[in-house]
Amino acid sequence: MSKPEKLIENGIRLDGRKPDELRPIKIKVGVLNRADGSCYFEFGGNKVIAAVYGPREVHPRHQQKSTSAVVRYRYNMASFSVEERKRPGPDRRSIEVSKVSREALEPVIFQEYFPRSAIDIFVEVLQADAGTRTAGINAASIALADAGIPMKSLVSACAVGKVDDTLVLDLNKDEDNYGQADMPIAMTPDGKITLLQMDGHLTRDEFKEGLEMAKIGCLAIHEMQKTALIEKYSSQFDEPNDNPPFSTGSSQIGGDAVE
Amino acid sequence: MSKPEKLIENGIRLDGRKPDELRPIKIKVGVLNRADGSCYFEFGGNKVIAAVYGPREVHPRHQQKSTSAVVRYRYNMASFSVEERKRPGPDRRSIEVSKVSREALEPVIFQEYFPRSAIDIFVEVLQADAGTRTAGINAASIALADAGIPMKSLVSACAVGKVDDTLVLDLNKDEDNYGQADMPIAMTPDGKITLLQMDGHLTRDEFKEGLEMAKIGCLAIHEMQKTALIEKYSSQFDEPNDNPPFSTGSSQIGGDAVE
């Protein structure tokens, strides 16, 4: 898509949302068998899976901390998650995203309960559509809870941006590409900010207003995260892995058991 | 060479062989001074050298096994071994070949005799002409014996293929390039199969017939391997390293000692 003339028309964004409206969110807890905790999170066109392993032994050992757990976070984009195929493996962007995402979650984890051990968080982006880091943090936060890691609270994340001189919540890909500013934020339910990045152009007042907008978005996401966890743990007797972890719009070409 | 019209004419292959005939083989045991065991193996146009070190200490230590030796195998092609210069260092192909070659030899090694130690096998391909992995396994098998590693038996390897709808033993480069199937096999003298790979197109019956053909080829190679070892060890008083380890067809431009 080339730059559209207008990204907001009559107060409505190109995808039909109001400025302060989040994209649709779909959450599924405990989608993986091997991981200690996991979560599939769909955030508009973003499809991410988070897995948590731990507390477990630390390799290599020199990363151990004697008085607390070490938290590690690996954000990774699948090669096929974007329009132009991405070369597999970490790049500078994913290393930075991993760092700030880890720092967004560390404050809520009771790391001191698990000295000399590791809590490993893996986030795989299966499809990317602007906002993968916030989708990853939302998913990872749930996966940590699903893994039984003691936490002070969940962490919720979304971005605020500016398009056509208007502050909007939760940028989609076009708004990210052609907008004027992007500001991903993560916070705890009591409003403590654990991730803050920004680039583009925001006046001092726009920034302050944007921060408040993000707060409302994060609180809405927090409710959905809680709901998803409660659903999972109130239905312990159900098959925990009965549905496809991601919506498909697919032509399913199979499904029967082969004997 | 571009694809020839026929690869077999009147039951004879382009290099003059019958379908079930191996290429000429030349074996020299104990060609290296530093290695604990070694073997130079010429298999048609293939020229490979295998060296064995061990049992010896394992580095890095976390690779140690407490109840048996760890066997390591490094298959490597010299940059100048092929028509188009190969970039030095391991690639995905050589990593796979190393893995399946190691697995082809492990079953005959008494690994449990040497807990916490390593048996290292290094195979260098100096010239490649289709069949380097089987040449390497043949050479490595002899080098292991030369190193005094206790073994249940030798392992012998060769490929079977299909060209012009005919099953043939031991493909050469053109047959490999323009043939219909390639199936490298390694086995013990009592017919246990330790390596089996195949690609191309083989019917069920061709496959079964090919397997028998390979068995006959491997047994013939096994005889040559034994002969080479017996020659070496019945002539212990000879200078063990007096001849060039590989035939040259060379214009030797030197040979005298310089004082």
Add this chain to the structure above:
Amino acid sequence: MSKPEKLIENGIRLDGRKPDELRPIKIKVGVLNRADGSCYFEFGGNKVIAAVYGPREVHPRHQQKSTSAVVRYRYNMASFSVEERKRPGPDRRSIEVSKVSREALEPVIFQEYFPRSAIDIFVEVLQADAGTRTAGINAASIALADAGIPMKSLVSACAVGKVDDTLVLDLNKDEDNYGQADMPIAMTPDGKITLLQMDGHLTRDEFKEGLEMAKIGCLAIHEMQKTALIEKYSSQFDEPNDNPPFSTGSSQIGGDAVE
């Protein structure tokens, strides 16, 4: 610059020097705060900084020596130090330069005083103009002394070369590019040679003459090294880091403190 017709005219080199004349040298000791010892060294158009850390713990541990310190040397060129931007990180040339530079300095260090520890020497080339390895050795030698590492003597280094069939001391970039031979040498004040490399074309007699020429050059540098160290240590009460460590010819666009 393309190859000039003559590199020496009437016994005078293109930059105005006589054949046995060094380029201007500027030395500043103790220019860094974090390093245990440091030196800024300007040698014609070369601008290098050397830092020494140690004796200190060795990581990784398997590099430890039980009876002496291990000396490590990292020669590195800044990306912007040369006309065509250099890709960051070590290349084959810098690995070789690091090796021979380390060997040029090891003989004067009392390594046996510090078993199981490391002495780390880091040389950064900020600007390169032929002779960076000798500039680095000169700087590192002073930085070692500044770090208080016990040494038998300093080491001094410069190159001798041949341009227009004439032996010259301390090649500049054009002489290096278009000359006939280049021979970097490092030595102790008593004439023991600790680095010797040469390439190009030198007759036996030219070589011997060149070696004597280098000796005179190294002795001159040695005097400057001593002077710089004495100045530093006779002015211990001065602010040790008050001047820019490298001359600029700059338009300074700042300088005041911001409060």
Add this chain to the structure above:
Amino acid sequence: MIIHLFRRVHHKSGVMPLSNEIMAELRKDYIYNLMIKGEREDGRAFDQYRELTIDTNVIEKAEGSARVKLGDTHVVVGVKIQPGTPFPDTPDQGVIITNLELIPLASPVFESGPPREDAIELARVVDRGIRESQSIDLSRLCVTAGEKVWMVFIDVHVLDDGGNIMDAASLGAIAALMTAKLPAKRFDLGEDTPVPMRDVPVAVTAVEIGGSIMLDPSLNEQSIAGTKLTVISNQDGALSGMQKSGVHPLTTEQINYIVDIAIEKAKEIREKFLEI
């Protein structure tokens, strides 16, 4: 709110390796003893696959994609297609590049970093299965001979390792290709068309445990098996690829038995899941 209300009592990946080793030994005995009685831990027959589902077009940004669940194993395969330069020795043929990583999300024993030999072997067998079966007509991937051809990137993303990644990955690759489009429009090269498929190779993997042969090994079965043999066969019932993996030797009889059963099973899977 303190969330460790959700805390599980038993962690799957524990801090105590000793107990893990003992568990492994017990599991091995358990499976072995079942096998002697002709049984498997999940009640399957020796030649029975676990429940299999294949969903396609699960990643809209990819030109083709498939999600495969085979028992507890879960992989997503994405196919990306873009124009590129042909190899000098095949100037009129498209290019297939297959990649598979065993990312640490999928198992406590997988590690970050460049692919290791297991992942490389899996990728190369999947690749040969597609390539050597000639399932894609590479000549129809040529745009301008010697200059521009379609590059087909098959990326296998393993999300959950429940054993037999080999078959899940192979099934995912062929299913993703069968629904993939050449994105000609996006590159101003005409209309989008399906990837030109000519065959539907299916990989079937067996393991040998104490002399018995079992298809589609679970993670536990795989962990105690001495050898795996993967057999890839085509629509015509002929073999297009094989790979023995593991240190236990196999007899000719065992191999011939596996080949026979694998060809049948491949037919069955193809008909149920991969008919267009």
Add this chain to the structure above:
Amino acid sequence: MIIHLFRRVHHKSGVMPLSNEIMAELRKDYIYNLMIKGEREDGRAFDQYRELTIDTNVIEKAEGSARVKLGDTHVVVGVKIQPGTPFPDTPDQGVIITNLELIPLASPVFESGPPREDAIELARVVDRGIRESQSIDLSRLCVTAGEKVWMVFIDVHVLDDGGNIMDAASLGAIAALMTAKLPAKRFDLGEDTPVPMRDVPVAVTAVEIGGSIMLDPSLNEQSIAGTKLTVISNQDGALSGMQKSGVHPLTTEQINYIVDIAIEKAKEIREKFLEI
């Protein structure tokens, strides 16, 4: 001559990690206690920068360069400019590539090898500061659309880590760019011209220590701070970039306070050091 006459009594990097740890603890207490009294170890006010000097054109071989000393921190930034191919999606725009390494010369805790997450974060924030503020007019770096554009390499060489590398590196990058020339003559592309600058973004970093906010942290302050917040602002007083780094959360009030003070401080620095 035995040179250990010059030997220092106390090594900065010692062989005894224990004493180092105790030192760290003591230092932490010391700074913390000062802070409670509203003081800093070097006597500065909480919103005061250390002594700053910026020298430009310090590397003749580079197209632009700057040396920045900010207290004990010392960085050299070199800008190399050469022609190259534009990215396919921006065929008429120049390219900026920013690199920063924390080389072991600059600190006992830096290691050799590829850049780690700290260095990568610093490089990317410096890069975004230049890029997102639109301080360079990238369209004027185009030579021939789709074929040849100017590539601007900004290489930050950290020589001495005395804390707050972020601000020193950002200041060095913008100062080096402001004096850099497009070397058109050398590449037969006409006369050398200055890099087309449109704005002068300035990064200001604050730390939070025990609830207090301090600007331009020293190494000691930085080592005990829970969080850094870097705020980059433009000539018009608007924000062009922000980065929170570190695990301590910040309140909205703290962030708004830092934003306010950072914009003021950036203006001050810009006027004193970066006016042309």
Add this chain to the structure above:
Amino acid sequence: MIIHLFRRVHHKSGVMPLSNEIMAELRKDYIYNLMIKGEREDGRAFDQYRELTIDTNVIEKAEGSARVKLGDTHVVVGVKIQPGTPFPDTPDQGVIITNLELIPLASPVFESGPPREDAIELARVVDRGIRESQSIDLSRLCVTAGEKVWMVFIDVHVLDDGGNIMDAASLGAIAALMTAKLPAKRFDLGEDTPVPMRDVPVAVTAVEIGGSIMLDPSLNEQSIAGTKLTVISNQDGALSGMQKSGVHPLTTEQINYIVDIAIEKAKEIREKFLEI
């Protein structure tokens, strides 16, 4: 058949490092004491080389090749030649690229992985020996100026390290080049012709042990020597390259002595082994 009938009693690479260290110490004393008596472990004179054989054309797939045995040291050098793009600053000259790896097949102390400093130094000295002696007329390797030149890859494969790899590798490189052909026919560039050689540089390496100078060090001698000096000289008796390697300093007298003897020895080797 159980094959350990063939088992050797003494392994060259043992599991017991202690005894290895003691062996090393004893060996050192032994060689040192011999040296004081003017003797070497293998009976050679101090200026005598070990038995040398050079065979060429040993690898038919390479454009040139040589096998060198120098005592227990054994190297194979292959020369591959193919068309490529010249470097921008030498548009009318061919390219030489020299590679040498110390592969673990050749010695118990060599390790897998990217070349380390020893291998890099060896490769670079071999390379400079060929390049700086101007032994190849690079201008005659130009096919089309600025576009296509011959790339000459010299790959040194060390098979057995018996000491003095330097000289064996250098001899192998020059011998392989002297018999190499430019494969013009294969690339439709006319008739095959020999690589245009102009000189025959020969590297001679000496070691210093306790003040004595010995040529062509064996592995044992090399392991206890403080320093090696390699001297490369041309047909005209002039020097084209030198490299001191190792931590012991040398006096001017020692160096001049080595230079004199190396030039003579190079002449001798050239005449016996490298005359065409």
